[in-house]
Amino acid sequence: QVQLVESGGGLVQPGGSLRLSCAASGSIFSLAAMGWFRQAPGKQRELVASITTSSTTSYADAVKARFTISRDNAKNAVYLQMNSLKPEDTAVYFCAARSRWSIVYDYWGQGTQVTVSS
Numbered sequence: 001q002v003q004l005v006e007s008g009g010g011l012v013q014p015g016g017s018l019r020l021s022c023a024a025s026g027s028i029f030s031l032a033a034m035g036w037f038r039q040a041p042g043k044q045r046e047l048v049a050s051i052t053t054s055s056t057t058s059y060a061d062a063v064k065a066r067f068t069i070s071r072d073n074a075k076n077a078v079y080l081q082m083n084s085l086k087p088e089d090t091a092v093y094f095c096a097a098r099s100r101w102s103i104v105y106d107y108w109g110q111g112t113q114v115t116v117s118s
Helices: none
Strands: 001-005 010-012 018-025 031-037 046-052 056-058 069-074 075-082 091-099 112-116
Touching: 001 091, 018 031, 018 091, 018 112, 031 069, 031 075, 046 069, 046 075, 056 069
Parallel strands: 010 112
Antiparallel strands: 001 018, 018 075, 031 046, 031 091, 046 056, 069 075, 091 112
C-alpha cells in the first residue's frame, strides 16, 4: 500500500505561481510513476503531468511551459511548480501513483484546491 498526502493549494491571482507537494509513504519501491491530475467542476479528471522513476516527464498540452513536475527521492516527494496560472487552471489537484504492475494510477491522495481568481 502507498499513502499520498498533498499540500500547497490555495488562492492565487492570474499570472501567479503555486507549488504543490505530494508526500508518499508505504511501499514506495513498488511504484513506476507518479502524476498530478486535476478535476474542475463539471469536468472529467485529467492528467496534468507525470514523472517516472527514471525522471522521464510528460505534460498535458494545456500546461506545457508553465508547469514543472519534479521529484525528490530522498524525501519520497513529488512536486508540481505552477507558473503563469490562469483562471482555467482552477481545479482540485490530486497526486497519484502507479504501481509497476499496473497500467492505471492505483493510489490517490485526497486532493488540494487551487483557485486562480482576481
